[in-house]
Amino acid sequence: MEGKKTVRAAERALDILLCFIQKPELSLTEIARMTELNKSTVYRLLATLEDKGFLVRDGETxxxxLGFRIWELSAHLSRSDDPALLFLPEMERLRDQIEETVSLxxxxxxxxxxxxxxxxxxxxxxxxPVGARMPLAVGAAGKVLTAFSPLSDQALILGDPNWPDSVDKKMYRLQLENIRDTGIATSVEEREAGTSAVSVPIFGRxxxxxxxxxxxGPVSRLTKEKMEEVIPPVKEAAERMQKMLK
Structure with missing residues (x-):
């Protein structure tokens, strides 16, 4: 990385840990393929991570x-600094109110x-799964994150070489303008067939x-009419979350 000094062995070890975002259990061969490292290197790094408690190996399979050290570290995350922990009670409250999946x-x-x-x-x-990576071009949350990003970042997003051919950029820009005006984004089967979503922004300090x-939720339940009903409680939840940051 330009301008930064990094330790290659540490980078590789962290790359291995990040593989477990995609699957909870992985073999040496799978990890080697995902990290594009040779098996002997992966084996040595796995042995070190296992010895330090960051990974556990199943003797049968x-x-x-992931090992207990990961959970030990996560237990010491500061609730005041981590929105994923700070906002969890409000997310549970919203889920119970509207009876659909709530995500951040x-x-x-x-x-x-x-x-x-x-x-x-x-x-x-x-x-x-938590930790899942998704495109910004599709889905209500992706459009919200793009709409309220700086214009320079929006230009990079719209210039993404992996931009899907199915998404018209002119129409997408018009959607972003509407989202900035209303503070609301919706999507119906954009990223995943049979699923619709509503999203609003949460602003920092x-x-x-x-x-x-x-x-x-499924389009059979989260219809356009239902989305109109859930928008007020979703916006209220986002406002409460913002107040928690002050």
């Missing part, structure tokens, strides 16, 4: 999973990351967008 997303470069979620208690529900609060 020979697969690795942040932007990371040209993607959005689901950093917290409270799943609907209904039998049929949308399930996406500095006035910049911090996260996108989203409600999602």
């Amino acid at each position: 020979e697969k690795y999973r 997303y942040v932007r990371d470069g040209l993607e959005r990351v689901r950093v917290q979620a409270v799943e609907s208690l209904q039998a049929i529900r949308r399930v996406a 500095d006035g910049n967008i911090l996260a996108a609060l989203a409600v999602s």
Whole structure:
């Protein structure tokens, strides 16, 4: 990285840990493929991470999973600094009120990351793992995060070489203008078939967008009429979350 000095071994070890965002259990071969490292290097790094308690190896399957040190570290996250922890009670309250899945997303470069979620208690529900990375071009939360990003960042997002051909950029820009005016974004089967969503921004202490609060569910329940009903409580929840930051 230009302008920064990094330790290659540490980078590789962290890359291995990040693989577990995609799957809870991984074999040496899978990790080597995902990190594009040779197996001997991966094996040595895995042995170190296992020895330090960051990974655990199943003796029967020979697969690795996150170890107790990860959970020990996460237990010491500051609730006041981490919105994923700070906002969780309000997200649970909103879920109980509207009976659909509530998620919190942040932007990371040209993607959005689901950093917290409270799943609907209904039998049929949308399930996406915390830590999942998704495109900004589609989905209500992606559009919210883009709409309230600086114009320079919006230009980078719209210039993404992986921009999907199915999304018309002119129409997308018009959607962003409407979202900035109303503070609301909706989507119907944009990212995932059979799913609709509503999203609103949460602004930080500095006035910049911090996260996108989203409600999602099957289109059979979260119809356009239902989305209109849930918008007021979703906006109220976002306002309460913002006040918690002051």
